[in-house]
Amino acid sequence: FIIGRSTGENVSGAFRARGVGRFWHIIGTMGIIASFAILGFYTVVAGWCVDYIYQAATGFGGAVTQQQLHEQFEAFNTSGWKPLLWTLLFLFLNFLIISRGVQKGIERMSNLMLPLLFVILLAFCVNSLFLPGFEKGFDFLFKADFSKFTPDMLLSAMGQAFFSLSIGMGVLITYASYFKHDTQLIKTSSIIGGLDTLVAIMAAFIIFPACFSYNMDPAAGPTLIFEVLPSIFQQMPGGMIWGTLFFLLLFLATITSTISITEVVVAWLEGEWHISRKKATVLYGVIISIVAAICSL
Numbered sequence: 001f002i003i004g005r006s007t008g009e010n011v012s013g014a015f016r017a018r019g020v021g022r023f024w025h026i027i028g029t030m031g032i033i034a035s036f037a038i039l040g041f042y043t044v045v046a047g048w049c050v051d052y053i054y055q056a057a058t059g060f061g062g063a064v065t066q067q068q069l070h071e072q073f074e075a076f077n078t079s080g081w082k083p084l085l086w087t088l089l090f091l092f093l094n095f096l097i098i099s100r101g102v103q104k105g106i107e108r109m110s111n112l113m114l115p116l117l118f119v120i121l122l123a124f125c126v127n128s129l130f131l132p133g134f135e136k137g138f139d140f141l142f143k144a145d146f147s148k149f150t151p152d153m154l155l156s157a158m159g160q161a162f163f164s165l166s167i168g169m170g171v172l173i174t175y176a177s178y179f180k181h182d183t184q185l186i187k188t189s190s191i192i193g194g195l196d197t198l199v200a201i202m203a204a205f206i207i208f209p210a211c212f213s214y215n216m217d218p219a220a221g222p223t224l225i226f227e228v229l230p231s232i233f234q235q236m237p238g239g240m241i242w243g244t245l246f247f248l249l250l251f252l253a254t255i256t257s258t259i260s261i262t263e264v265v266v267a268w269l270e271g272e273w274h275i276s277r278k279k280a281t282v283l284y285g286v287i288i289s290i291v292a293a294i295c296s297l
Contacts, residue, residue, distance in 0.1 A: 001185045004176025005269060010271035011170030011264060014177065031170030035264040038169065040291040042261070043094070045222070046254035047296070049088030049247055051076065056233065066231040073226045084296045091202030091289055093260050098266055099281040102178055106259055117252040120201065120245055124206040127242070137209030139295070141201075164196055170264040177267070206246075210236075225250070262288075 012028035020024065055061065055072075077083060097105045128134060162168055174187075207229070211218040214232045218224060218290045233243035262284070269280035272278040 001172060001176040001179070001189055004173035004182065005179040005181065005185065008177050010177065012268055013174045013175050013271050024268045028170065028173075031112050031168060031173070032265055032268050034169040035171070036288070036291075039258060039261050039265075039288055041295045043091050043258060043292045044083065044252070045089050046251070046258060047083055047088075047090045048077070048226065049250040049254055050090055051082070051086045052230075053244060053247040053251060056230065056240065056247050059240055060230055060243075064231070064234045066227055068229050069227045069234075070120065072221075073222070080297060083151045084293055087292050088289060088295045090255075090258075091285065092294060094255065095096075095285040096215065097255075097259055098262050099278055101277060102263075106263065109259065110256060113256055115250060119257070120249045120252070121202045121206070123245070124242075124249070125202050128206055128209040130211045130212040132277055133211070133213030134209045137205075137213035140208050140212065141204055153201075164200065165193065166260060169283075170268075171260045172266050174264045175260070196203050222264040 003014050003018055004011075007017040009017055009029045010028070012025045015028035016022075016025035019027075038143075060069060060073060063069045085147050097109050099105065100108075128137070131137075142157060166172055179185075179188075206226070208218055210216075210232050211228065214235055216228045216232055218228070229246065230243060233239040233246065236242055266277065266280045269284060271278055273280070
């Protein structure tokens, strides 16, 4: 935040302005490359989430068991055109918001979507309190097993924290470049760290009690999100509503994340190439759409 606010520059320009030697901007360039690479595949998964809002609202096409949902997800994921269509639609929405600028686009969208995200999270957390596996899920989350504390575990936790807080991909530096000079950086960064941790705990509070209640394996990755949890929703009272809300929650989480990641490169194109935001948005939109299409296919 100090680097971003003090320079008012994009991530590459900020390191160039603050670095003693002429090679410091390479650090900022690494952040731009990281943002570019992440957005290329992250939007593909985000496109899956958009499709699954519809799938949940229509009862997953009648699929009930985890095996049926696995076959359904495999059929969707390997169909080629369908995931690609949702990926490109998601990217279009992402760049439409970015093109409107920081205040009219990013800020207005955040003020609308983030409170909604918290409301849905809170509703799920309250529902988790009434699940029969709540106690087991709670113990799994908060009862420490120090035998699992290893250097690899610590590295994984740090990696998750860095990814979740967007450290190393230029997002915080880019946003800080828009700060006023009287912005309280310690207070702001404490709020961000606190809210990020709170959302992570609330998300875990939703997932693990549900898995233990319905004897499902809380496996990581796409299997958990697109196969295990849908099979749980199919068994829950009002599962169609909860499933739709869950994938809507995922959509809100992904769109707010991708907008932040996108802004890093758009701001760099504006600052370094001296082109307008709309031109930068269109140029980056075309390039990342090609990359995302390759990832999707």
